[in-house]
Amino acid sequence: MVWLSVIAFWVSLVMGAMVLRGSQSIAQVYDEDMPQRIHAGEIPRLGGIGLLVGVLVSWWAGAASTQWMGDPSSLRLGADTVWWGVAMLPAVLGGILEDLTQRLQVRYRLLLTLLTGGLAVMLLDLHVPRLGLVWVDGVFSMLPWLGVVLTLLAISGLPHAFNIIDGCNGLAGMVALIICLALAYVALQVGDRALAAMLVATVAATVGFLFWNYPRGMLFAGDGGAYLWGVVIAIASIALVQRHPQVSPWFPMLLLIYPVWETMFSIYRKWARGMSPGIADALHFHQLIYRRVVWGVFHDDAARDMLMRNNRTSPYLWAFTLLSVVPAVLFWRTTWVLMLCCGIFIVLYVAAYLCIVRFKLPGWLQN
Secondary structure, eight states: OHHHHHHHHHHHHHHHHHHHHHOTTGGGGSOTTOTTOOOOSOOOOOHHHHHHHHHHHHHHHHHHHHHHHOOTTOOOOOHHHHHHHHHHHHHHHHHHHHHHHSOOOHHHHHHHHHHHHHHHHHHHOOOOOOOSOHHHHHHHHHOTHHHHHHHHHHHHHHHHHHHHHOOSTTHHHHHHHHHHHHHHHHHHHTTOHHHHHHHHHHHHHHHHHHHHHTTTOOOOOHHHHHHHHHHHHHHHHHHHHHHOTTSOTHHHHHHTHHHHHHHHHHHHHHHHTTOOTTSOOSOSHHHHHHHHTSOOOOOSSHHHHHHHHHHHHHHHHHHHHHHHHHHHHHTTTOHHHHHHHHHHHHHHHHHHHHHHHTTOOOGGGOO
C-alpha cells in the first residue's frame, strides 16, 4: 500500500510541475469577470491532469503486480482496478476539456458523468443494495433497478458537488483527502485492503497536487480534478456498502453531507431567486466566509491580500467537514445515529449560512 502511495504522490507532483511549465497561455481563457473567482492573476486550472495520471499509474501498477508477481503485498488488486479507471475517464476527461476550452456546456458535462455512472454499473456490477431502512430495503430487494438508478444519480451528481465546493485554495482537495482517509479506515476495518489501497493512493495523488495548490495557489484542480475526486469517492462509497453488509449506507452519506447539501441548498437558493441552477454565482458557503468572515487581512499588494484571505477561508470549511466525518467514522455501523447526525449537520449549515448572510456572527468568528 505504501509503495502505491509513493508512486501516486510523485507522479502527481511531477505532472503538476509539467502542467505549470506548459499551460500559462491556456490559463488566460478563465475570464476575470467570473462571479465565483476569488483569486488574482492567471492560474492554470489543469491540476486534474496530474491527479488523473497519478491515480491511474498507481492503481494499474498495483493491478500489474498482482497479475505478474502474485501480489506480494496482499493488496489483491485485480481486474476491477483497471475497469474502475476506464469507467471514470469520460467524466474526468470531460472536465479537463472544459478546463482547456471553457466551452463545454453543463448539460454535456452532466451526460459525461452519467456515462461514467453507466460504465461503473456495467463494468463493476455496481449498485446500491440497501438504504438501512427496513421498509425501503424491502422495496429495493423487489425492485433492484432502483439501486442502479440511485447509483447513477450518485456517480453523476457527486463530481458536480465537488466542483461547487472547489472555490478556495486547498478546500475541495483537503475535503476529498479527509473523506478518502475515512473510507479507507472503514475499508480496513472490514478487511477490504484493495479498496483501502486505491483510496490511499488517491490521497497520495491529492497531496502531490496540494503541494502546488496550497497555500501558494499556483495550480487549481479545475473541473477535471473535482470530477475525479467525486467519481472515485462515489464509486468507493457504493462499493464499500455493497461488499460489506455491516457498513451502514448512511456512513458515506454523512461523510459527504457537506458537498451534497451545499449542492442541494444551492439549487434551492437559485430556484427561489428565479435563476437556473447551472448559472454560477458568488453566494456559496465558502464565498460568504471569504467575504464576510475572513476580512481582517490587509496587505499593500492587492493580489497578495486576496491570496491570504483565500488561504484563510479553507480551514473554516475543513473544520466544518470534520463535524460530519468524525461521527461518521465513530458510528459507521449504526444507521440511526448517522441519520441523526445528517439532520444535525443540515440544521447547523442553514443556521450558519443565515447568520453570515444577516451579519449576525458570534464574536469569536469575527477577525
